[in-house]
Amino acid sequence: MSNTGTSTGIRVAVAGDIAEGEAIKVPAEQTGHGDAIAVFHDEGAYYALDDTCTHGQASLSEGWIEGGEVECPLHSARFCLKTGEVQCMPATVGARAHRVAVRDGEIWLHPGEEPTV
Numbered sequence: 001m002s003n004t005g006t007s008t009g010i011r012v013a014v015a016g017d018i019a020e021g022e023a024i025k026v027p028a029e030q031t032g033h034g035d036a037i038a039v040f041h042d043e044g045a046y047y048a049l050d051d052t053c054t055h056g057q058a059s060l061s062e063g064w065i066e067g068g069e070v071e072c073p074l075h076s077a078r079f080c081l082k083t084g085e086v087q088c089m090p091a092t093v094g095a096r097a098h099r100v101a102v103r104d105g106e107i108w109l110h111p112g113e114e115p116t117v
Contacts, residue, residue: 009101009108012039018046018107023070025051025061026109033111037098040065040081047081048098048109055091082115 012026018041026037036051038061049070051061058074065071069078069087077091084097099110 009099009110011106012109013107015102015105015107020044021065023061023063023065025059031109031111033098035096036061037109037111038070039100039107039109040070042066042068042081046100046102046107047115048100049079049081049084049095050098053077053091054086054093054095060095 010031013024018024020041023038023040026039028034028036031037037048038051040047042065049060051059053060053072053074055077056074058072060070060072063070063073068081070081071078075090078087079095080087084095086092086094097115099113099115101108
């Protein structure tokens, strides 16, 4: 099993590795994407957004995750985990969302691929 390339995705964790309400940061060097990508576990599902808040230089993987949203730890902007859409100010630009798949108990990230909503 390869762990590189977007056709099959990048294996980033085993399903039990990311606790409910938590996130991990996958470095840009591993994703081949311009930013690190945060993979979130919320309400039994996994989501991925660019890790850097669109308002300030803060890591969304370090934010508060609840109710399908992540709140930036710096200025409290909130983003939808499914779509990356801004939920409240001060951010005005959404975060890019990426597709995540769970296969055989493993979490696979597909950088640059739109999530199925």
